[in-house]
Amino acid sequence: MPKYRVVTPKGASFTVAGSDYSFEREALDPIDAEIIEAPADEAGFIAAAKTADAIYAKGIPITKTIIDSLQTCKVITLGSVGVDSVDVKAATARGIPVTNIPDTFIEEVADHAMMLLLAGFRRLVEQDRMVRSGRWAEGRPALLKVPRLMGQTLGFVSFGRVARAVAKRAAPFGLRMMAYDPFIQETLMYDHGVIPATLNEVLSQSDFVSMHAPARPEVHHMLTEKHFRQMKKGSIFINTGRGATVDEESLIKALQEGWIAHAALDVLEKEPPSHNNPLLGMENVTLTAHVASASARFDEARKRRVGYELSLVLQGMWPVSCVNPSVLQDTTLRRWQPVSMDRGPNS
Numbered sequence: 001m002p003k004y005r006v007v008t009p010k011g012a013s014f015t016v017a018g019s020d021y022s023f024e025r026e027a028l029d030p031i032d033a034e035i036i037e038a039p040a041d042e043a044g045f046i047a048a049a050k051t052a053d054a055i056y057a058k059g060i061p062i063t064k065t066i067i068d069s070l071q072t073c074k075v076i077t078l079g080s081v082g083v084d085s086v087d088v089k090a091a092t093a094r095g096i097p098v099t100n101i102p103d104t105f106i107e108e109v110a111d112h113a114m115m116l117l118l119a120g121f122r123r124l125v126e127q128d129r130m131v132r133s134g135r136w137a138e139g140r141p142a143l144l145k146v147p148r149l150m151g152q153t154l155g156f157v158s159f160g161r162v163a164r165a166v167a168k169r170a171a172p173f174g175l176r177m178m179a180y181d182p183f184i185q186e187t188l189m190y191d192h193g194v195i196p197a198t199l200n201e202v203l204s205q206s207d208f209v210s211m212h213a214p215a216r217p218e219v220h221h222m223l224t225e226k227h228f229r230q231m232k233k234g235s236i237f238i239n240t241g242r243g244a245t246v247d248e249e250s251l252i253k254a255l256q257e258g259w260i261a262h263a264a265l266d267v268l269e270k271e272p273p274s275h276n277n278p279l280l281g282m283e284n285v286t287l288t289a290h291v292a293s294a295s296a297r298f299d300e301a302r303k304r305r306v307g308y309e310l311s312l313v314l315q316g317m318w319p320v321s322c323v324n325p326s327v328l329q330d331t332t333l334r335r336w337q338p339v340s341m342d343r344g345p346n347s
């Protein structure tokens, strides 16, 4: 009989040991685990998960009700940076570590953010439509109104790993950069050629505002009407983080009434959006389908990383990336590496 039971909602893309189910990595023994695919409804999930040793949380919100029903769970793992699908507070109250994968798709998301910045700025979608619809001659006049990119200001709201990778890409374009992030040391900003600033300074001085606030309840609707009103008239808003960090109604109003020039968004408040979401019909909006992290290495890299975190905890060790590290102190898990206990939500 397998030693551990790992529960994952039906349809989560996991393949089981013997093929490419990656519960092993150098220095770790392969773990003897049974993978149980649970129904994705709350009651069905609880029935399967209550005596599980670990949960891979994908495709189902891991609510307080689910967490409170868990009797033997040692870890809840996530295959994303965002932890919005798990009630972390409830897990912390139960002493269950929650892990995420903040370092696996940084480069992909930063590429995507830079692409959205450039596409919005040089009106890529509009230009493409003009050429395809026989309006070749309209292309040049449209861009004659657009300033030169060099010397424009890029402002980051939150300066975590992805924002820092965007800063590395933006520097050679000659962008001036500033960032608001109360959890990140100013020296780290200076290291990236970025000036520390208040939120008001970032919003009111930037030609591009790149949103990177993490998916956490504390930053729900962090940007509201008041904030979009502070932004420059010609500015471009880019979001590759989470739609819920922005009050979308206010963003729509800002775009309709010309407080800002353009929004380039990979994430929306409701995904997929309903067909009557006004953003879908707006010319000054560039959209992608929450795909910033996707690349040919995505599935494999995610599986390996999730498996690694699960293996560590099930074999009695601290996980690498714990979003509620305070619980580790009270577990019997063995500390084997330096883990910062005071990291901010964007680290």
Ligand SMILES: O=C(O)CC[C@@H](O)C(=O)O
Pocket: 079, 080, 081, 082, 083, 293
């Ligand atoms: O799971 C995905 O497909 C994307 C996850 C991404 O938004 C993240 O938070 O890492």
